[in-house]
Amino acid sequence: MHRAIQATFRTLTPVPSLASMLAARLWMIPPRAPIRPEQEAWLAKAERRDVDAGGTKVATYAWGRGPAVLLMHGWGGHAGQLTGFVPGLVEAGHRVVAYDGPRHGATQGGTPSLLSFSESAQAVAGREGGLSAVIAHSMGASAAAFSMSRGLEADRAVFLAPAATMSGAAERFAKMVRLDPRALEQMRRRFERELNIPWEELDVVRSAHQMRSALLVIHDESDRDVPFSDGDAIARAWPTGSLVTTTGLGHHRLLRDADVVRRTIDFVSAGRP
Missing domain, CATH: 3.40.50.1820 (Alpha/Beta hydrolase fold, catalytic domain)
Structure with missing residues (x-):
């Protein structure tokens, strides 16, 4: 399954907006x-x-x-x-x-x-x-x-x-699915808009x-x-x-x-x- 997802994101590398949308959807599906x-x-x-x-x-x-x-x-x-x-x-x-x-x-x-x-x-x-x-x-x-x-x-x-x-968790997710850094940044901005909060405010150390x-x-x-x-x-x-x-x-x-x-x-x- 991971290999298929990684292959999909490699294909979408030239289109970071689409990759970020797909990544956001995947990240919001918790495993059971x-x-x-x-x-x-x-x-x-x-x-x-x-x-x-x-x-x-x-x-x-x-x-x-x-x-x-x-x-x-x-x-x-x-x-x-x-x-x-x-x-x-x-x-x-x-x-x-x-x-x-x-x-x-x-x-x-x-x-x-x-x-x-x-x-x-x-x-x-x-x-x-x-x-x-x-x-x-x-x-x-x-x-x-x-x-x-x-x-x-x-x-x-x-x-x-x-x-x-949250940044660390997102980076680990991006590494797992081989998400391009540009798409990762767009995914981050997408979540900040949807949650109406900067990720920095979710930083426990901060x-x-x-x-x-x-x-x-x-x-x-x-x-x-x-x-x-x-x-x-x-x-x-x-x-x-x-x-x-x-x-x-x-x-x-x-x-x-x-x-x-x-x-x-x-x-x-x-x-x-």
Whole structure:
């Protein structure tokens, strides 16, 4: 499939406007990650509700009682990917809330983007009456940081394999499909018009200096999807940021690693009285 897409973009190199239009359409189609049996089992145990986020009915899941902790999945993911954190958080006395972003998981409607992920997070937080912590993976961490820069409050945050910039994500996409630099720049301008926001405002490192939440970043040094340097840069720029480096877990096994789960729960729970 990738070879066919690459061949198409090579053919379209002389016509960057058409290439950028096709690239924008492809980039906005999230892959669909499978739901593992153990993830499905935890989703089935959840309190299931829909929350309105800008006219989109966003599927949400909740477990336990106590201060609310929001789980935010990444691009192409779903709420089930973070259910490995649920039992420990509930046992530690938290209410755990997760959602499927627009066009992800059980949420069928809406337009998938970092902004719509952020809008969903703020809608869920509003329904819960506030959050004590956020645990976010990959692009979900970018959406969490953007939400926090726009007023979403949480005492603590854990970013797992976070993406630092939209520009970096776009460049990785362009490299994968062999998109010409001129078409990439046109794609960027197209998204800025559609989202009505400069990409620089979606840069986590750029906005990190204003953050007040305590932050723990956990990133694997062999991550092939989002480079380790992204997580390192975020942790360095965040006033209270700290970094844990893992080895051999990659981008997704990080979410199922017992030590990562333990460190995350300990960090989130440390701020409780």
